[in-house]
Amino acid sequence: MEERRKGRRLDLTGEIIIKELGGDAEAVDIKITDASTEGLGFISDKQLVIGDNYEANLTIWTKEVLHVFVQIVRAEKRDDGFHYGGMFVGMPEDVKVRIKVFETVEEEKAKQN
Template sequence: MDNRRRTKRLDLAGEILLKEIGGESFETVEITITDASRDGVGFSTNKQLTIGANYEANLTIWTKEVLHVFIQIVRASKNGDTFHYGSMFVGMPEDMKARIDVYSTIQEYTEKNGDK
């Protein structure tokens, strides 16, 4: 299958906490990050979210730094009791995108040269 993605997808460990933008109350939802790039993040959770909705998120990256971001759900699928979502970052500052790019460069180097 031809990979038509514009940017390399990264595997990150961590969690995201979501709350719907515009609502007065919010619910914290734990998720499992399946991939991330400078353009968005894929994740799984047992909570049903709305395609097209925007959410506020705290993304814990590989350095244990927390990035406060906004995402929009662009696709969803369900497997049993688990939902898998694809989302795009909305209004993400370039410095945050650069942090993800740095990790991508390090990951590519490690994959090519082994864990030296």
């Protein structure tokens, strides 16, 4: 598979709740598999539409909740659910900085190991 990521991917523990825009708000828990300042990968049992935008509340390592918008760019159905790749849409700079700080901390941890 061709590598299309612009930023280093980070493994986050936490979850996000996605709500479809323009429709009924249905909160769906998902498992984050990786994240960067550009986007995230996650697993869900709900089928989402490639190209659609979703509102998300992302819980980061500090237990802080980041309000973001995600556009689904890739989807794959597997035995454990639907695996998605999404790009952040219109992410504020302060939110990008919070993710970048985590990226820096993880890089320093990796150097020490």
